[in-house]
Amino acid sequence: MNNPWLPQKHRILNIIEETDLESTFVVEFRDPQIRHGQFFQLSLPKIGEAPISVSSFTDSTVEFTIRRVGTLTNVLFDLHAGDDIYIRGPYGNGFPLEEFKGKHIAVIAGGTGVSPVRSTLHHYLNNPQDCRDVYVIAGFRDAQHVLFENDLRQWRQAKHFHTTLTLDHGEREGFQEGFAMNYVKDIPFQDFGEEYAVILVGPPVMMKFTAQECMKYGVTEDHIYVSFERKMSCALGKCGHCKINETYVCLEGPVFPYTKAKGLVD
Numbered sequence: 001m002n003n004p005w006l007p008q009k010h011r012i013l014n015i016i017e018e019t020d021l022e023s024t025f026v027v028e029f030r031d032p033q034i035r036h037g038q039f040f041q042l043s044l045p046k047i048g049e050a051p052i053s054v055s056s057f058t059d060s061t062v063e064f065t066i067r068r069v070g071t072l073t074n075v076l077f078d079l080h081a082g083d084d085i086y087i088r089g090p091y092g093n094g095f096p097l098e099e100f101k102g103k104h105i106a107v108i109a110g111g112t113g114v115s116p117v118r119s120t121l122h123h124y125l126n127n128p129q130d131c132r133d134v135y136v137i138a139g140f141r142d143a144q145h146v147l148f149e150n151d152l153r154q155w156r157q158a159k160h161f162h163t164t165l166t167l168d169h170g171e172r173e174g175f176q177e178g179f180a181m182n183y184v185k186d187i188p189f190q191d192f193g194e195e196y197a198v199i200l201v202g203p204p205v206m207m208k209f210t211a212q213e214c215m216k217y218g219v220t221e222d223h224i225y226v227s228f229e230r231k232m233s234c235a236l237g238k239c240g241h242c243k244i245n246e247t248y249v250c251l252e253g254p255v256f257p258y259t260k261a262k263g264l265v266d
Helices: 071-076 111-126 149-157 180-186 204-216
Strands: 008-017 022-028 039-044 048-053 061-067 084-091 103-110 131-140 161-167 196-201 224-227 255-257
Touching: 022 084, 039 061, 039 071, 048 061, 048 071, 061 071, 061 111, 103 111, 103 180, 103 204, 111 131, 111 149, 111 196, 111 224, 131 149, 131 180, 149 161, 161 180, 180 204, 196 204, 204 224
Parallel strands: 103 131, 103 196, 131 161, 196 224
Antiparallel strands: 008 022, 008 084, 022 061, 039 048, 039 084, 224 255
């Protein structure tokens, strides 16, 4: 029987530099059970372990977009293609794509929050039959913090995608000025009836105010889903590190319906 606590060694196939602080690690991994929105625990012996969202995956790889912010990530950024990394997972609940099938999809994400929804957007890009259309609002702090340049280009070019890119500060060709939530008004929710789903990912304050902005335009709470970027530790609901009230984010999340998420206050 496999030990769910025991990380397994996997080979890094490629490292893609996204910005000065973020890189995407492409890791060899074969598991058809990964779901969009889940996370893994990444570790290095004698260094530490951290939860990282799945940025993308195929039948033979999984990708993690990692920001250089601490001891473990500093060491990770010294690794190269061909080196080994230790991972365990996947864990948690992802986005319910089966429930979203045939609906209008709106994805609003800020900064590194684009990473947990990237694989979902890949799915709809490659499987247009699974949705009616996709509205994407991806916001970044400034031009130096823009992630996934190739993906952004594909999302803008896809006929069934309607993509708005924003910068909180500064200017860049093809980007709108201001916060992502300022452009919620451009999504025609009034034309969707009940056949739509809204995905919000970003800092908690961003998700809160963006949800409120969506509801100003007729979106109801039961159509909104959010992903909590919260520090998970055991990932198995045993240590209580990620617990909010009586909810274990690592087990019930990180993806929650907004009807549940709005009550999760530390």
